[in-house]
Amino acid sequence: MLKSIKSKIPFIFLISISLFWGIYYQGNHPLNDFGNANFEWLYLLDALIVLPVLCLILIKNKKEAALKAVVLCSLAILIGSYIIPEQNKFLMNYLEHARFGLLALIVILELSALITVYLAIKSALSQQTDPDIAIARPINKLFKQNAIANFLCFETRMWAFLFYAKHIKPSYFTGEQHFSYHKKDGSQANLLGFIFIILLELPMMHFFLHFIWSPSAANIITGLTIFSLLFFTAEYRSVARRPVSISKSQLIIRYGLYPAYNIALANIKTIDLNTGFIARARTIKRYNYSGYPNIKITLKEPQNDIDTVFLGLDNPHHFIDSTNKEQKHAI
Known part of the structure; x- marks a missing residue:
């Protein structure tokens, strides 16, 4: 949790300095000597020195820290080109042109990485491997397990189902029993x-x-x-190809393109039918597209503050019976 908060601090810092310096440069007030002290180096000091230092200090993975610093600094230069008055620009004129070359280099590197990932995923899917594992394995190998990897997994999953859905079957996914929810x-x-x-x-x-x-x-x-x-x-x-599954030890909830949510069968306290509306709450997860969710799963021990999961499935009775049977075998 603390690691996740730390990684967001550089972006929060960028938003903060953009708002502060935007007000500073765009107004006439005592802070900028009524427009006479709109020096560009004030903003660039924060954007090009403090910001990358924060990335390197707060993000443990130095490759990720460097990439994030480059992206955020490029974004800071873009913001600076709008908030700093034209008559006060000197270094900014050079930085604005350099930004495009830097971004082009990043795009080339990222595209080469994504092509490698695509080929690895295509090869794995051809072998009828679990599509989620086929997508996650090469991405996590390149980016480790972090926010960037999670985002790329989601995005790659979208493209995989957009162009390769006909080659993916529910039976390819991990689990002994699969349950649908698209109807x-x-x-x-x-x-x-x-x-x-x-x-x-x-x-x-x-x-x-x-x-x-x-x-x-x-x-x-x-x-x-x-x-x-x-x-x-x-x-x-x-939705018709990515099922909710039961393995020997886990309930694997896949719903559309979103990341799978795994629950240990031993951690399920009760599983019941549900017939009413379920409001959003911090301790609840809901997986349902239309109508009311028809299954309520209560956990023995909360998972990341979640103690109840609601599901909408095509055949809730069969799912409840199967889960209870697998629980008994798991115990």
Whole structure:
């Protein structure tokens, strides 16, 4: 927990200095001698010296720290190009041009790494290996198990189901018994509905924003919308192929593209039917697309403050019976 908080401090620091120096440079007040003391080095000192030092001190993995420092410093230069007045720029004019070359180098390195990962995943999937393991293994090997690796696993899982879903079957996943959830209350059909709505809305929204607001804003929002369309398409394909599973010792909850949530069978206190609405709570996890979740799992010992898990499955009675049987065998 402490490690996770430490890794976020550099980004929080970047947001803080961006807000503070943005107010400093853009206003006329005693702090900047009413616009006469808008020196660019004040911001650059924080952005290019303090920020990378924080990354190196707070992030244990030095490769990850260096990569994060480069990305955050590039972002800081981009922010500085907007908040520092043009008449006060000297070093910024050079840094703005250097930023693009640095980002291009990072993109090339990342693409080469991702191509390597893609080939490893494709090879593993061809051998009918568990797709989650096939995706996670090469990524964790390159980036270790951290926030970047978790994000890449999620993103790679999206692309895998978007382009390779036909080659993935529920039986490939780890577990002796697999349970589906895509038919419950028309879950998969609802996702398809979202996809059609986005497709219908996309051209109209683009032209509206293009003529009413600005072409740049229209392109940015359209790009984000297209990404959301790709996400929903991958999610639509994954829900029928990525099951909830029971192994000899664990309940493995996979729901759409999101990371699997594992519960030791020995840690399940009770498993019951549920028929009512479940509100969000810090101690609850909910896995359900439509309607009310139909299964309630109470844990003996909380997992990261979670003591109750609610599930929505196609055949809840069969799932409860199977889980109880496996629990007895596990004990």
